[in-house]
Amino acid sequence: MADYRKGDTASWDAEQVRRSQAGEPGHHHSGGQTRRKRRRHVNPMLYILFVLLTSAILAGVGWLLITDLCAFNKDLKTVTVQITSEDTMGTIATKLKNADLIEYKWFFKLFASVANADEKIGIGTYELNTDMDYRALIMGMRNSSGNMSADTVRVTIPEGYTVAQTIALLAKNGVNTEEALTEAAQTGDFGYEYIDSSSEDISRLEGYLFPDTYEFYINHNAKDALGKLISNFDNKLNEDDLAAAEAKGYDLQDVITIASLIEKETDGTDQKKIASVIYNRLEGAGDKGGTYGLLQIDASLLYAIPDHEGAITNADKQVDSKYNLYKYAGLPPTPIANPGLAAIEAALNPESTDYYYYALGKDGKHHFSTTLKEHNAFLNSDQYAGN
Template sequence: MSQEEYRNEERRPAQHRSAGHGGKRVAPSHPEGERRPAPRRRRKKRLGAWGVLLYIIFVLGISAILAGVGWMWANDVLALNKAPLTATVQVEEGDTVSDVADKLKEAGLIEYKMVFKMFCALTHVSGQAGEEDAKITPGTYQLDTDMDYRALVSSMGSSSASRMITTVTIPEGQTEAQIFQLLEEKGVSTVEQLEDTAANYDFNFSFLKGVLPLGDAKRLEGYLFPDTYEFYMGEDPVSVLNKMILRFDEIFTEQMRADIQASGHTINDAVIIASMIEKETDGQDQAQIASVIYNRLDNPTSETAGYLNIDATILYATGGTEVDLNADTPYNTRTHTGLPPTAISCPGVDALRAAVYPDDTNYYFYALGDDGLHHFFRTYQGQQDFIATQERYQNG
């Protein structure tokens, strides 16, 4: 094959070359002369000018709405452009962030509860009010619309200056029940919470070890010292009661404790006797009344035979104003010898001192005269003779 023939051979189709060299002829996939169809191209859908305009309007509208909502949320979070308002919010023991959000919304302090809850979640404010690590503490708070979310949360903390304080004066001679009622009226705590705490919380004071066991709310009777206190509104009932017991602990000195024990009596004996003194008199004769009680108590073979015969103990048990001499109760000191089970009031410092340091007398009886003073007697007959001369007793 010449060089030119070789070049012509190279230009032939492959199938022709094969045939020319004895190879098998490959049939073409399309008949000769027929054009292979070109693949179809997908036609792109094009938005018309109107569609583009609608899309732009939609995007701008959504952006405007989101911007507007975001601005309103930001106003609420940062306390911007809010009308001046001051409101009182009560956070209860066990309130969740959701509960607090409801109360803030109801008080008009926030607009968006969901945003407040999101803020609390992001700033790790969680749990229930009163729990150990909770940032929100039970109490009554004075809040206003100038406070942003962060200020609202911090203002509901245990050391907040926004936490409302109330001053409560507890009179001498009030019973535990009367004190609890007063504290509830002042917004400090509820009677139910105080009773439950008094019954079941084990306060760490040694002088409470000899009183009633846990489970009886009267175990603190006599130990809630009457004084003027400042409490947080909605304060933890443990804290409330602990303040009053701690004050008793301060007033009933170590010397008084040593002296009462040296006399053969306990601190609890002194508290019970002081509570009866508080109910019998508020005058200068408390130490004399104390001497009568001790004489009856310590001399069971005397004319009084160990009965204290103090009607105030019966009234404490029955809750009435008329003395039922036959009342079936261990507090009936006319039918039961010795001291009643608990104190019958919360005595003040003078009554406590009288119980520890009674006068040294031989008196077993006393009676209130027309002059408004107590008169004391060694015998029952002496008392009755005196009563016969007093007009106050003549009409029954």
């Protein structure tokens, strides 16, 4: 019998198990053969096709993004985009997308983050076009007064405010100083042919500072602040109505001047009737109205004497001013206030009447008359507000 120790058999058995599990050559599992792993080979043609297809897709996507980034292959189109303090880069991208200025909002936002667009874009209303690439769009929305994170103020300009009142209101709300705004009104070049560039009186802007609600930066550039109001006015103009007015001999200043008279003479309920009286007097001088082209509108006279208090007197009606429409026939030299859209529309589309006179009744409404006799009868009645 061979000589061995007790643990030798156990070691030998354990070693055999390990070899069996490791699949050593020469050792066979009981009841079967060792399985060989089969290597799978990729079809070279399919691999090449996959690479080419992936490259084509990436190249196509890349070209689309570059086309959008550089504004290639776009039909020329000019649009107006308004940016407010509530906008984010996401909402700005949406506005640009909706205006057909960009295609891929996510790509514009990515570019904007790299270009620090939030430090450049400011609140305001901007004219942009489809020829602008991403960089040009961002620079086109740049505001010299501040960026989207700057402090802002919202100001509502009431209908019928004069230039002087508008400037005072803007100054009160911290848009800029009254002195800076006044200087801008006197000397600023706003780029509109209907603004008299030869004058340095603030009245040259009268009628063109559209009454609306605006958002400004604190310490906004004075010229740009007034320019926002003028730009809004320009966007409200109806070219077809203006062409019809010009065909009757009234240019833009005439129309806005008439609208300003309407604005100051009515509470808004009878603007088109007031307009008809003004046109009847302008066009029917010496006829049955007997007004000889004199509009006789108190609001225009008060524009010439702004510090006046109380009712208009006969002495007031002798003031030698072109705004005194008791003394001078026709329209005043400029609008007397900044009219709202309803007054402008009334000036462009007056009601057709035979009225030459109107006066305020105790019921708070204007009463219209065709002849001076009818008008005087009303003034002497207990219905007239002045009695």
